[in-house]
Amino acid sequence: xxxxxxxxxxxxxxxxxxxxxxxxxxxxxxxxxxxxxxxxxxxxxxxxxxxxxxxxxxxxxxxxxxxxxxxxxxxxxxxxxxxxxxxxxxxxxxxxxxxxxxxxxxxxxxxxxxxxxxxxxxxxxxxxxxxxxxxxxxxxxxx
Amino acid sequence: xxxxxxxxxxxxxxxxxxxxxxxxxxxxxxxxxxxxxxxxxxxxxxxxxxxxxxxxxxxxxxxxxxxxxxxxxxxxxxxxxxxxxxxxxxxxxxxxxxxxxxxxxxxxxxxxxxxxxxxxxxxxxxxxxxxxxxxxxxxxxxx
DNA sequence: TATTGTTATACTCTATAACTATA
DNA sequence: TATAGTTATAGAGTATAACAATA
Numbered sequence: 001x002x003x004x005x006x007x008x009x010x011x012x013x014x015x016x017x018x019x020x021x022x023x024x025x026x027x028x029x030x031x032x033x034x035x036x037x038x039x040x041x042x043x044x045x046x047x048x049x050x051x052x053x054x055x056x057x058x059x060x061x062x063x064x065x066x067x068x069x070x071x072x073x074x075x076x077x078x079x080x081x082x083x084x085x086x087x088x089x090x091x092x093x094x095x096x097x098x099x100x101x102x103x104x105x106x107x108x109x110x111x112x113x114x115x116x117x118x119x120x121x122x123x124x125x126x127x128x129x130x131x132x133x134x135x136x137x138x139x140x141x142x143x
Numbered sequence: 144x145x146x147x148x149x150x151x152x153x154x155x156x157x158x159x160x161x162x163x164x165x166x167x168x169x170x171x172x173x174x175x176x177x178x179x180x181x182x183x184x185x186x187x188x189x190x191x192x193x194x195x196x197x198x199x200x201x202x203x204x205x206x207x208x209x210x211x212x213x214x215x216x217x218x219x220x221x222x223x224x225x226x227x228x229x230x231x232x233x234x235x236x237x238x239x240x241x242x243x244x245x246x247x248x249x250x251x252x253x254x255x256x257x258x259x260x261x262x263x264x265x266x267x268x269x270x271x272x273x274x275x276x277x278x279x280x281x282x283x284x285x286x
Numbered sequence: 287t288a289t290t291g292t293t294a295t296a297c298t299c300t301a302t303a304a305c306t307a308t309a
Numbered sequence: 310t311a312t313a314g315t316t317a318t319a320g321a322g323t324a325t326a327a328c329a330a331t332a
Contacts, residue, residue: 049313049314050313050314061313061315062315062316065314065315065316066315069315082313085312085313086313087311087314088314089313089314
């Protein structure tokens with residue numbers, strides 16, 4: 001078997017490169033990839049629970065719990081006991097957090113544009129769809 | 144911005160799921176993803192240098208150096224001073240290593256087949272090509 | 287001095303489980 | 310007792326740099 005023909009390998013290889021590039025861009029804003037995903041997710045839909053954010057940020061809940069404390073100390077988010085179900089904690093983005101999102105999203109989009117500029121739109125749409133389908137399949141099976 | 148429309152996010156999300164599934168399969172053979180990639184790479188082309196293997200296995204060279212020691216202790220590979228350039232160390236797969244590759248590759252291919260069975264062949268070919276192109280672009284820029 | 291690899295250290299993220307608060 | 314989250318601990322990988330061997 002040739003590794004570069006093996007699909008999971010190909011995906012992991014490019015994912016690693018992209019993560020590393022993204023992280024460098026975000027480091028200028030003192031954010032790691034996970035914190036940025038949390039902010040973007042809250043900017044889009046505020047007041048999500050820790051468990052929800054663990055899902056969207058692709059971060060273990062124990063890691064995320066500490067990360068959120070750190071982000072709260074920095075004034076990016078605020079944690080509140082949820083109502084009516086006070087077993088949950090909801091996380092809320094602050095004005096500072098919104099500002100960081102406003103600054104970083106253009107960078108992210110520029111980065112994405114540079115990355116994708118030579119790719120045919122139709123091919124890109126197909127790739128998106130395949131990747132999403134693979135994700136669903138992987139979740140479904142959970143080998 | 145919606146995170147699930149952001150291309151680097153989509154790739155990372157599926158890559159994470161695939162790595163985690165693959166790791167579970169390989170755990171039955173007492174291998175992590177990195178060690179398996181090393182074995183498959185050497186099975187295909189034996190006697191590669193540590194630096195080369197760091198590239199194909201997507202592993203930092205300092206991590207890999209220790210991993211290779213561990214694999215050598217387990218009798219999977221052997222390190223030798225290269226000739227004529229003895230600054231390099233070449234890594235050679237053992238008979239045991241070959242056996243592990245023979246056992247694991249069918250598992251990996253079955254896994255890949257399950258993953259890809261519902262995907263149209265043409266779409267898959269396009270996706271492969273796009274992912275490889277993205278990888279090249281990311282390497283080229285190295286933001 | 288340059289290249290290749292090893293080792294040491296601190297740091298981050300993960301995995302697991304024990305623990306707390308709420309229902 | 311079940312759910313949501315926090316905290317503790319150990320382990321795996323990374324990043325960086327100092328170090329050794331070879332050229």
